[in-house]
Amino acid sequence: MSDGALTVLDGNHLRAIDLSLPEAEVSLTGAQVLDLADSKASSSLFGLSLPQSLKSSALKRISLQDDDVFRLKELDREQALKVITDYITAIADELKDDPLVISVLDGYTLRLFLEDEDDFAMLAENLFTDLDVEDTGKINKNEIRNALVHMGVEMGVPPISEFPPLSDILKKHKADGEEELGQAQFAELLQPVLQELSEALAKKHFVTIQNIKIVNGSKLRKLLADEKQLNIIVEKILADGSGNTEKIRSFLEKTGTELGLPPSEANEAVALLYDAVFADLEEAGEDKFGNLVKQILEKFAEQLEASPVFHDI
Structure with missing residues (x-):
């Protein structure tokens, strides 16, 4: 795995996990058991520290x-x-x-920049230009921190506050001073910082959760299996008069996220999904309206299972 690649954690990594207990232990406290389970799960999920919300829900x-x-x-x-x-x-x-979407930073992207002189020169120039807001041709040495923030996870740099080795690297290169640097001097400082950061990440990967939501139809399947909840949805749609496909679509576009659908305004893929589901549907009388709603939700579930929708949170 390398920087920039997104990995979906949908539980499959945990299905074949080794659940054996330490041989020496005759008994364990509940706290020790949960800590051991968290450690095993984290190891199988690229070292990710499990979000508290995930642990609480489990x-x-x-x-x-x-x-x-x-x-x-x-x-x-x-x-x-x-x-x-x-x-x-x-x-x-x-x-x-x-599911969670993560990126694993292992220094690969930084190595690509460092191995190509032209790419690194362009990177350093662009960063310097962005930081030289007054266009004086000079920036303070401590702006190197902001340069790393500008690069961010997308370019293989973890948040400084969340990756302690990066702070150590900056201190080593005395990157907190007020000394003014020109573009060439800035590049000379940036290069060893990125080099050592790439080496640190190669030794200890940094895992970060992306602000991306995946809708795969799983929640919708649960609703479809619950006849009582499904009937409540049908009643809500019918509450303000006779139902038709347009009314169903309008209802789902407004409240579908609560049922397990992606936000209707999320992106073009969602608009196409709605169009595909509602294409060629026949209207139904009130006595068969519940079946029509179920048919529509089943089509959504099938489409989402086959092609999950990704959208920003």
């Missing part, structure tokens, strides 16, 4: 209360293994319903 899914009583409770090996198995399975199921 615990809720298996009706496990993560409180002092449980955390202090002694569990024998059989009990501990069951908790770990159920918990990691729940995390996988949560990711299936609501």
Whole structure:
């Protein structure tokens, strides 16, 4: 895997995880079991620190209360293994319903810039120009931090506050001073900083969650399997008069995200999805209106399962 590539975490990475317990342990506390499970899950997800919301949802899914009583409770090996198995399975199921999109920074993108003199020269020039807001041909040495912020994750640079080795690299090269630099001097400082950063990332990858939502039809499938909830949706659509396909579309465009549909205004792909689902539908009388709604939602679920929609959060 290399910088810039997006990876979807949909739970599959956790399905074949090794759930064995440390041989030496006869019993474990609830806290130790959860920590062990989190560690195993994180290792299988490229070292990602699991979001608290994901962990909480997984615990809720298996009706496990993560409180002092449980955390202090002694569990024998059989009990501990069951908790770990159920918990990691729940995390996988949560990711299936609501996948995460991550980038793994391993220094690859930075190495590409550094290996090509022309690319690096252009990068340094563009950064210097952006930072030289007063067009004096000079910037302070400490602007190197802003240069790295400008590059960002998209160009292989992790946030300084979240990757401690980068702060150490900047200190090593005394990049916090007020000394003024010209463009050539700026490039001379930037190059070793990026070189050492790429080496640090090669040793310890940085994983970041992207602000991207994936809608894959999983939530919609759950709704379709719940007849009571489905009937409530039908009643809501019919609440202000007789129903037709236009009314269904209008309702779904306004409230579909609550049901598991992507926002209708998200991007062109969503507009095309709606057009495809509502193409060639026949109107239905009130007695068959519920079947029509179900048919439409099933078409959405099928389309999203085959081609999940990505949109910015």
